[in-house]
Amino acid sequence: MSAFFTSRWIEPLAQIDELAGGLPAGFRAAGVAAGIKESGAPDVGLMVCDAPEATSAARFTVSGTAAPPVQLCRQRCRLDAIRAVVVNAGNANAATGRMGLENAARMQGAGALVARVPEDRVAVASTGIIGVPLPMSRVNQGIARAAHELSSGGDGAFAQAIRTTDAIDKHATLEVRLASGTVRVCAQAKGAGMISPRLATMLCFVQTDARMSAATCDLLLSVCLKRSFERISVDGQLSTNDTVVLQASGASGVAVEPETEEELRLGEAIDALLRQLALRVVADGEGARRTGRVVVSGGDEELTQRVARAVADSPLVKTALYGGDPNWGRIVQAAGAAVPGSAPLELDVAIEGVPVCARGAHVPHDAAALAQAVSGPEVDYAIALPGDGAESEIYFSDLGHEYVSLNADYTT
Amino acid sequence: MSAFFTSRWIEPLAQIDELAGGLPAGFRAAGVAAGIKESGAPDVGLMVCDAPEATSAARFTVSGTAAPPVQLCRQRCRLDAIRAVVVNAGNANAATGRMGLENAARMQGAGALVARVPEDRVAVASTGIIGVPLPMSRVNQGIARAAHELSSGGDGAFAQAIRTTDAIDKHATLEVRLASGTVRVCAQAKGAGMISPRLATMLCFVQTDARMSAATCDLLLSVCLKRSFERISVDGQLSTNDTVVLQASGASGVAVEPETEEELRLGEAIDALLRQLALRVVADGEGARRTGRVVVSGGDEELTQRVARAVADSPLVKTALYGGDPNWGRIVQAAGAAVPGSAPLELDVAIEGVPVCARGAHVPHDAAALAQAVSGPEVDYAIALPGDGAESEIYFSDLGHEYVSLNADYTT
Numbered sequence: 068m069s070a071f072f073t074s075r076w077i078e079p080l081a082q083i084d085e086l087a088g089g090l091p092a093g094f095r096a097a098g099v100a101a102g103i104k105e106s107g108a109p110d111v112g113l114m115v116c117d118a119p120e121a122t123s124a125a126r127f128t129v130s131g132t133a134a135p136p137v138q139l140c141r142q143r144c145r146l147d148a149i150r151a152v153v154v155n156a157g158n159a160n161a162a163t164g165r166m167g168l169e170n171a172a173r174m175q176g177a178g179a180l181v182a183r184v185p186e187d188r189v190a191v192a193s194t195g196i197i198g199v200p201l202p203m204s205r206v207n208q209g210i211a212r213a214a215h216e217l218s219s220g221g222d223g224a225f226a227q228a229i230r231t232t233d234a235i236d237k238h239a240t241l242e243v244r245l246a247s248g249t250v251r252v253c254a255q256a257k258g259a260g261m262i263s264p265r266l267a268t269m270l271c272f273v274q275t276d277a278r279m280s281a282a283t284c285d286l287l288l289s290v291c292l293k294r295s296f297e298r299i300s301v302d303g304q305l306s307t308n309d310t311v312v313l314q315a316s317g318a319s320g321v322a323v324e325p326e327t328e329e330e331l332r333l334g335e336a337i338d339a340l341l342r343q344l345a346l347r348v349v350a351d352g353e354g355a356r357r358t359g360r361v362v363v364s365g366g367d368e369e370l371t372q373r374v375a376r377a378v379a380d381s382p383l384v385k386t387a388l389y390g391g392d393p394n395w396g397r398i399v400q401a402a403g404a405a406v407p408g409s410a411p412l413e414l415d416v417a418i419e420g421v422p423v424c425a426r427g428a429h430v431p432h433d434a435a436a437l438a439q440a441v442s443g444p445e446v447d448y449a450i451a452l453p454g455d456g457a458e459s460e461i462y463f464s465d466l467g468h469e470y471v472s473l474n475a476d477y478t479t
Numbered sequence: 480m481s482a483f484f485t486s487r488w489i490e491p492l493a494q495i496d497e498l499a500g501g502l503p504a505g506f507r508a509a510g511v512a513a514g515i516k517e518s519g520a521p522d523v524g525l526m527v528c529d530a531p532e533a534t535s536a537a538r539f540t541v542s543g544t545a546a547p548p549v550q551l552c553r554q555r556c557r558l559d560a561i562r563a564v565v566v567n568a569g570n571a572n573a574a575t576g577r578m579g580l581e582n583a584a585r586m587q588g589a590g591a592l593v594a595r596v597p598e599d600r601v602a603v604a605s606t607g608i609i610g611v612p613l614p615m616s617r618v619n620q621g622i623a624r625a626a627h628e629l630s631s632g633g634d635g636a637f638a639q640a641i642r643t644t645d646a647i648d649k650h651a652t653l654e655v656r657l658a659s660g661t662v663r664v665c666a667q668a669k670g671a672g673m674i675s676p677r678l679a680t681m682l683c684f685v686q687t688d689a690r691m692s693a694a695t696c697d698l699l700l701s702v703c704l705k706r707s708f709e710r711i712s713v714d715g716q717l718s719t720n721d722t723v724v725l726q727a728s729g730a731s732g733v734a735v736e737p738e739t740e741e742e743l744r745l746g747e748a749i750d751a752l753l754r755q756l757a758l759r760v761v762a763d764g765e766g767a768r769r770t771g772r773v774v775v776s777g778g779d780e781e782l783t784q785r786v787a788r789a790v791a792d793s794p795l796v797k798t799a800l801y802g803g804d805p806n807w808g809r810i811v812q813a814a815g816a817a818v819p820g821s822a823p824l825e826l827d828v829a830i831e832g833v834p835v836c837a838r839g840a841h842v843p844h845d846a847a848a849l850a851q852a853v854s855g856p857e858v859d860y861a862i863a864l865p866g867d868g869a870e871s872e873i874y875f876s877d878l879g880h881e882y883v884s885l886n887a888d889y890t891t
Binding site for chain 1: 542609812886
């Protein structure tokens with residue numbers, strides 16, 4: 068029984084062992100409390116790769132109001148060779164204009180100083196309240212203190228420091244057996260969806276001691292994100308600060324070359340890791356009771372994607388999921404709304420394997436048994452559109468009273 | 480003080496007088512309880528225009544899973560010359576397949592029989608639970624009984640019969656003074672957004688005794704819908720059954736010709752009527768405390784529309800509205816999410832006239848005074864994107880505990 072891999076939607080992998088913690092060789096990390104969060108909880112994280120030949124890849128929010136740290140990373144960072152990552156929580160440094168960009172640059176400069184690497188090798192990320200200037204003296208003091216606490220066992224403290232309203236822990240260390248040796252993969256994520264009060268961000272940092280090119284980093288990150296963080300929806304809200312970084316130190320000496328068995332196996336491991344972390348983000352959707360998965364099949368990838376998003380983002384579907392109500396009419400309504408002008412759309416719907424709608428019309432079924440089936444922590448929805456060859460899958464959280472309380476009853 | 484026009488967002492019109500009720504000349508209506516709703520409340524409505532020269536226009540949901548009554552109206556109805564409208568509440572006749580189409584045809588046939596008009600002059604509409612076959616014998620008995628109760632004062636009973644979970648009354652009768660005489664306009668709507676438990680529909684029926692061509696009906700309906708029902712969002716959920724019908728009997732003898740002062744004045748009156756009805760639908764958003772209005776200006780109509788929708792549909796913005804929280808960071812986040820790849824988007828945001836964000840960065844303001852300003856029943860948000868010439872306006876409801884309770888705690 069795995070402590071980390073708890074979802075039935077993630078296939079077990081023979082090549083993986085879970086460890087209690089610890090960074091891959093070549094990495095040191097720390098997390099400290101710098102007084103940015105009012106609670107006094109840890110809020111500055113520092114991740115340093117000591118290997119000069121480190122490779123990396125990164126992805127960011129596509130929001131038109133992307134925060135200054137995201138803009139800075141895109142413009143002034145060697146994203147293929149990141150050596151250090153500096154993160155603060157408690158303040159997103161978003162909607163902060165030119166001063167925000169200057170503050171992000173100062174964070175980058177301070178990170179370069181303490182990690183002893185060029186500025187363009189330092190990525191920065193922020194998460195927390197939008198529209199408030201960063202308290203830079205606290206951030207700087209935090210970075211300086213974190214530099215003194217860097218250690219190979221600092222992944223837990225780093226993970227703690229990047230959290231905001233997260234209720235569920237989101238970090239893991241895996242050992243992955245490849246044909247040519249064993250490598251370690253470690254990841255720390257934060258995000259209770261993009262739905263926290265004023266704290267609208269998902270961050271994820273992944274480290275490995277495998278030796279691989281920046282192009283391989285980029286490929287693995289791209290493929291794994293498509294199957295994890297790009298497939299989740301808490302409230303359909305794109306954040307201003309989303310940042311994902313994968314760094315490879317190469318310190319294990321185990322090389323992962325393109326199109327090899329090693330690449331496939333490591334990719335599977337990172338995939339499982341990010342999928343489980345993404346599911347934890349969904350499950351952490353602020354008091355969420357249940358996680359839904361919708362799989363839409365059909366003849367057109369763009370269409371299956373659109374219908375899956377519409378169902379996953381529908382407040383009617385989400386409240387039904389919360390209430391443990393197998394309200395399939397809402398699935399039909401949400402799917403139809405995503406394909407305007409196509410009536411009559413001959414779709415099939417099954418919930419937890421029970422057909423409830425065939426070619427657009429109701430199918431008699433045992434409603435009581437179905438209500439029982441949707442009362443567990445994970446609920447499966449399958450939608451078949453006409454045609455075949457394409458399939459889209461989205462994981463989503465429910466919408467309940469806790470979401471409203473956290474996001475509404477919290478006032479300035 | 481108007482009993483009907485209660486929103487500050489609707490300009491008073493000199494040519495309008497409100498009446499307590501009563502249909503325009505040439506119309507009779509009725510509403511009866513036929514046992515379709517479990518509650519025993521009225522659930523079958525019949526609207527008949529006795530003028531053979533009646534003109535009309537209609538609009539329907541574009542949902543890919545549009546319900547059989549909508550499909551039937553589109554395929555087998557003279558939408559420019561509707562004489563009678565038959566409506567049932569309590570069952571949407573949606574996701575009911577071929578039998579659903581047959582039942583909609585039976586409703587049309589029964590309506591034609593009792594109204595003594597050709598079948599293709601009868602429009603049908605249904606609202607209520609999705610995916611359950613219509614109880615046709617009850618529907619037919621209801622239509623027969625309604626035929627016996629038709630009267631020129633039946634607009635209130637008709638309005639009652641088309642309601643589902645609506646808590647706020649949504650019908651009105653206006654007298655409109657035109658240069659060549661006075662006409663009457665009457666409208667009945669239903670909809671607590673598209674958000675009722677299993678009852679996902681907005682219906683609106685408008686009658687006038689002005690004499691005008693079907694083309695003028697179509698033009699007026701089109702223009703007025705763009706400024707009313709097409710500008711509201713409760714939960715962004717497109718319904719399977721949305722139907723709007725405008726009928727003109729001509730019985731007043733007052734002609735409304737294209738591009739005349741009469742057309743302009745009547746158009747203004749229908750516009751105000753539908754806007755206030757639409758605002759009632761928003762305010763009825765299942766326990767909604769507050770209604771928001773977002774106006775987005777900029778250089779590109781498509782873009783201002785997209786940003787306005789994103790803000791109006793954002794659960795983060797809606798929960799803040801519910802909580803009376805002037806959380807402008809969420810406005811920035813939602814706007815940015817609607818314009819991917821455009822960072823840094825230099826937008827201005829004002830809430831209740833108070834600038835909070837300029838060119839993408841925070842503006843110092845009195846937060847306590849702003850919190851006070853957003854505690855009323857209507858809250859104004861203004862967003863300025865770069866450029867000018869385009870403007871989009873959307874009205875939206877908040878998202879609160881009552882929404883969750885009605886949509887989640889209700890189980891099968």
